[in-house]
Amino acid sequence: xxxxxxxxxxxxxxxxxxxxxxxxxxxxxxxxxxxxxxxxxxxxxxxxxxxxxxxxxxxxxxxxxxxxxxxxxxxxxxxxxxxxxxxxxxxxxxxxxxxxxxxxxxxxxxxxxxxxxxxxxxxxxxxxxxxxxxxxxxxxxxxxxxxxxxxxxxxxxxxxxxxx
Amino acid sequence: xxxxxxxxxxxxxxxxxxxxxxxxxxxxxxxxxxxxxxxxxxxxxxxxxxxxxxxxxxxxxxxxxxxxxxxxxxxxxxxxxxxxxxxxxxxxxxxxxxxxxxxxxxxxxxxxxxxxxxxxxxxxxxxxxxxxxxxxxxxxxxxxxxxxxxxxxxxxxxxxxxxxxxxxxxxxxxxxxxxxxxxxxxxxxxxxxxxxxxxxxxxxxxxxxxxxxxxxxxxxxxxxxxxxxxxxxxxxxxxxxxxxxxxxxxxxxxxxxxxxxxxxxxxxxxxxxxxxxxxxxxxxxxxxxxxxxxxxxxxxxxxxxxxxxxxxxxxxxxxxxxxxxxxxxxxxxxxxxxxxxxxxxxxxxxxxxxxxxxxxxxxxxxxxxxxxxxxxxxxxxxxxxxxxxxxxxxxxxxxxxxxxxxxxxxxxxxxxxxxxxxxxxxxxxxxxxxxxxxxxxxxxxxxxxxxxxxxxxxxxxxxxxxxxxxxxxxxxxxxxxxxxxxxxxxxxxxxxxxxxxxxxxxxxxxxxxxxxxxxxxxxxxxxxxx
Numbered sequence: 001x002x003x004x005x006x007x008x009x010x011x012x013x014x015x016x017x018x019x020x021x022x023x024x025x026x027x028x029x030x031x032x033x034x035x036x037x038x039x040x041x042x043x044x045x046x047x048x049x050x051x052x053x054x055x056x057x058x059x060x061x062x063x064x065x066x067x068x069x070x071x072x073x074x075x076x077x078x079x080x081x082x083x084x085x086x087x088x089x090x091x092x093x094x095x096x097x098x099x100x101x102x103x104x105x106x107x108x109x110x111x112x113x114x115x116x117x118x119x120x121x122x123x124x125x126x127x128x129x130x131x132x133x134x135x136x137x138x139x140x141x142x143x144x145x146x147x148x149x150x151x152x153x154x155x156x157x158x159x160x161x162x163x164x
Numbered sequence: 165x166x167x168x169x170x171x172x173x174x175x176x177x178x179x180x181x182x183x184x185x186x187x188x189x190x191x192x193x194x195x196x197x198x199x200x201x202x203x204x205x206x207x208x209x210x211x212x213x214x215x216x217x218x219x220x221x222x223x224x225x226x227x228x229x230x231x232x233x234x235x236x237x238x239x240x241x242x243x244x245x246x247x248x249x250x251x252x253x254x255x256x257x258x259x260x261x262x263x264x265x266x267x268x269x270x271x272x273x274x275x276x277x278x279x280x281x282x283x284x285x286x287x288x289x290x291x292x293x294x295x296x297x298x299x300x301x302x303x304x305x306x307x308x309x310x311x312x313x314x315x316x317x318x319x320x321x322x323x324x325x326x327x328x329x330x331x332x333x334x335x336x337x338x339x340x341x342x343x344x345x346x347x348x349x350x351x352x353x354x355x356x357x358x359x360x361x362x363x364x365x366x367x368x369x370x371x372x373x374x375x376x377x378x379x380x381x382x383x384x385x386x387x388x389x390x391x392x393x394x395x396x397x398x399x400x401x402x403x404x405x406x407x408x409x410x411x412x413x414x415x416x417x418x419x420x421x422x423x424x425x426x427x428x429x430x431x432x433x434x435x436x437x438x439x440x441x442x443x444x445x446x447x448x449x450x451x452x453x454x455x456x457x458x459x460x461x462x463x464x465x466x467x468x469x470x471x472x473x474x475x476x477x478x479x480x481x482x483x484x485x486x487x488x489x490x491x492x493x494x495x496x497x498x499x500x501x502x503x504x505x506x507x508x509x510x511x512x513x514x515x516x517x518x519x520x521x522x523x524x525x526x527x528x529x530x531x532x533x534x535x536x537x538x539x540x541x542x543x544x545x546x547x548x549x550x551x552x553x554x555x556x557x558x559x560x561x562x563x564x565x566x567x568x569x570x571x572x573x574x575x576x577x578x579x580x581x582x583x584x585x586x587x588x589x590x591x592x593x594x595x596x597x598x599x600x601x602x603x604x605x606x607x608x609x610x611x612x613x614x615x616x617x618x619x620x621x622x623x624x625x626x627x628x629x630x631x632x633x634x635x636x637x638x639x640x641x642x643x644x645x646x647x648x649x650x651x652x653x654x655x656x657x658x659x660x661x662x663x664x665x666x667x668x669x670x671x672x673x674x675x676x677x678x679x680x681x682x683x684x685x686x687x688x689x690x691x692x693x694x
Contacts, residue, residue: 001299004283039320039476041280048630049362057612057627079281079476116318117362155320155479 001043002062005032007074008042012087013101019064023102026052030105031087032059037112038083039155049118053110086157090147097140107135107144115148165411165418168366169252173347177251185231187388191238194255196344197262201234203336204492205485209233209265211495215389216271217453218444220529222393225444229265229272232388237261239402240380243373246409247420256348257370259341260356261380267327267482270461270499274454278461279321279475289459289518293591294567300594301554304672305547318358321475326482328354330491333483361417361637368637369411369418377601377640377655378405378422378430386437389444397440401429410643414652415633421641421652427660430640434655434663438599442671446595448539452531452677455593456522460502463519470502503527518679530682535559535590538676545668554594559676563592589679597671600663602639602656605632 009017009028018024033047033054043062047054076084094104110132115124125141135141150157169175179192183201193201200206209230218225240261244254269275286292318325331337331354338350355364359375373380383400390398408426411418422430444450464472473481473490485491506515506523525531540557544550554560603611613628640655656667 008283036319039281040283041319041321042283046634048627048634050627057631061612075285077282077285080283080285082476117360120364153483155476 004074005042005059005063008032008035008040008076008080008084011074011076011084012091017063025060027102027105028063029055029059030102030109032056033109034087034090034105034112034151035083037151038086038157040080040083047113049113053106054113082156082158086151089157093143093147097143099140103135104144107141108147110135111141111144112148112151115145116152165247165249165369166366167250167253168352168364168370169250169256169347171250171252173250173252175252175255175345175347177254183234185234185238187231187235187384187391188238191234194258194344196255196340197237197258199340199344200259200262200337203340205330205334205336206230206233206263206266208492208495209268211497212268212270212272213496214272214385215393215444216274217457218393218447218450220453220531221447221449222395222444225389225393227388227392229268232384233262233265235384235388236264236374236380239384239406240373242402242406243380243409244370246406247369247411252345252347253370255345256352257356257373259348260353260370260374263327263331263337263353264357264374264381265323265327267325267330268323269326270494270496271454271457272323274457275461275499276321276323278458279465279478281321281475289462289516290566290591293455293459293593294563297563297592297594298567300596301551301560301672301674303596304551304554304670318360320479324357324359326478328358329479329482330485331357333485335486359638361634365417369420372418372420372637376420376638378433382437383433386433386440389440390436393444395440395443397436397443399436400433404429405433410645412643412650412652414636415629417633417637419636419641419643419652421636421643422655424642424644424660427642427655427658430655431662434600434640438597438669438671441597442595442673446597446671446673448534448675449531451593451595451675452534453526455591455677456526456532457499460506460519460522460526461499463516464502464506470505471498472502521680525682532677532679533681535676535678538674540674541671543669543671545666545670547668547670550670550672554672554674557674559590559592559674562590562676563674566590566592590676591679592674592676594675595671595673597673599669600640600656600667602635602654603667604656604664605654608635 005028006017009024009031012031013027017028030053032042032045036042036045043059045056045059047056090108091101091104094101107128110128111124114127119127125138125145128141129136147157177194180195181193181198182190183193185191207230210228212229213219214227214229214232215225237258241254241258244257249257269279282292284295286295331350341348341350352364352367356367356370356374359371361368361371383402383405386400387398387402390396405422405426408423409420410423411420413419461472464470465475468474471490471493473494481488481490503523503526506520507527509515510520512520538559540554540559542550542553612631635654636652642653642655642658644651655661655663658664
């Protein structure tokens with residue numbers, strides 16, 4: 001399955017996964033987390049809150065030595081393709097407001113985790129700001145929260161969500 | 165223990181009705197429970213068998229998710245009383261027990277597996293099955309741990325996530341709760357059902373009663389499955405287990421565990437669950453029937469045939485179940501309707517050959533044939549040795565060979581030209597059964613914390629405490645009060661438990677079936693049109 005996970009990384013970010021690159025290590029965690037929340041079965045990963053938001057030790061172990069092999073392309077199911085497209089749309093929206101994919105995915109995943117697993121009542125964005133003061137731009141975090149709400153309600157995020 | 169519901173509430177548990185259950189005797193009902201079980205969305209569970217098609221092999225196993233839900237409510241309340249819950253908290257956990265399976269699929273876990281969308285694209289169903297079987301076999305060497313915990317149940321297609329979504333969107337359930345017990349937040353029921361420990365730490369004890377290795381759900385299904393199937397693997401000393409439950413605070417949360425006097429009963433529970441799985445769920449006839457049914461459900465759901473919703477639309481149907489009855493009809497009846505319709509339709513231009521054959525067999529309560537001498541069953545605690553035995557077997561060699569084959573569209577094709585029936589089309593199916601999901605603390609540390617991958621020692625220390633907390637919340641815990649204080653640890657770390665010695669035990673089964681032969685019949689199956 002780790003081969004599929006690094007393959008999904010390449011599919012979304014357009015380049016192979018490198019376990020020695022810290023940005024890649026963060027992004028593979030966020031990419032896998034979101035794809036699981038969108039319904040892909042990628043393994044029994046237990047995500048807990050950590051420095052950069054939801055993080056799975058099991059996932060870290062699974063991909064610690066894994067490098068995407070470009071000569072072994074994986075054919076994805078239609079459902080997987082739709083959800084890969086959801087992540088691409090999310091990244092695209094981030095880029096449209098000058099957010100780099102790593103930070104943007106961290107904001108989206110952190111808000112999703114806080115909303116669904118941490119915050120019982122109250123403002124999720126304020127909680128994010130409390131835990132991660134560097135994410136204090138409300139126009140950015142409120143857009144990220146819209147994405148989280150769409151994922152929770154619709155189970156996907158596509159171009160039409162982006163346009164709306 | 166801090167009460168979850170308002171302790172000032174003057175709510176008292178009073179029963180105004182009862183239902184006779186063949187496992188627990190009379191199960192008494194409070195007014196709100198009486199109203200909920202009258203709702204069609206709850207009665208839907210009467211049409212979902214607890215053990216899918218096991219009744220075709222063990223004829224008594226006709227029990228449903230409906231009676232199981234009542235049984236879980238009954239047992240979880242006994243546990244709550246033992247732990248000294250307030251009446252308000254008892255009502256909350258009783259409702260969680262009653263509603264925990266409300267999101268279940270047709271044929272229970274068979275339907276649930278069929279609805280998991282594959283990540284990879286497969287040309288044929290068989291290729292997907294081969295890939296899955298190879299992955300199942302790999303599970304032999306995967307150390308057990310608590311990865312079933314935390315957010316795992318929150319995968320969108322898990323029946324508990326579906327159930328929580330349904331409650332969140334159900335005006336009728338929420339209205340009843342607010343009319344009869346307005347001190348209960350329906351979202352707490354959802355969080356208990358899914359097992360969201362981190363969102364409401366105060367729910368910790370309640371979640372463990374529904375979501376741990378020794379919870380009311382598992383105890384009820386073990387008792388019920390044995391009682392109805394007629395097997396003897398359901399002997400659980402429920403009285404001793406419940407009377408020895410205790411709750412203590414550790415890592416800032418309530419941890420429910422068993423006192424030392426309950427250790428043997430807990431050992432017996434885990435061992436009987438192991439046998440129950442290996443003898444009932446992994447029975448070769450049951451496995452064949454489930455394989456066929458799963459293939460049919462996957463097919464009809466993908467094509468949206470016979471009112472089966474497509475996986476990606478399921479969430480929407482759950483959201484609007486009060487205005488659209490698609491989800492209300494999502495029961496075993498829908499599956500059997502599809503089977504009979506496919507059998508009647510019998511059109512191999514419209515449907516793949518294997519689907520028509522499976523429907524024809526299932527409509528006659530027949531299953532595909534196990535190939536004699538290919539039933540490979542190995543048990544052991546040395547995983548490499550176990551894997552070697554499996555990999556040296558003929559079914560595995562055939563499986564690998566199948567994996568390398570380019571499958572023609574013969575079996576799955578829609579072309580009308582393939583009127584011939586295959587003589588031998590062998591497929592393999594694997595099962596791996598483990599004794600416990602827990603591993604001793606030393607092994608866990610070795611696995612996750614021996615190498616500090618992120619070069620931040622303090623961070624790792626914090627992580628470790630977090631993981632230890634969740635391991636206790638999700639595992640089978642011993643609470644030992646002695647002169648030196650209170651010791652709280654997992655059963656697998658307790659010298660008095662035999663599980664400590666045998667926790668790595670695995671049972672691996674690999675079998676081979678012929679897709680086109682009836683069980684107990686030598687002739688190649690021929691459909692009525694050929």
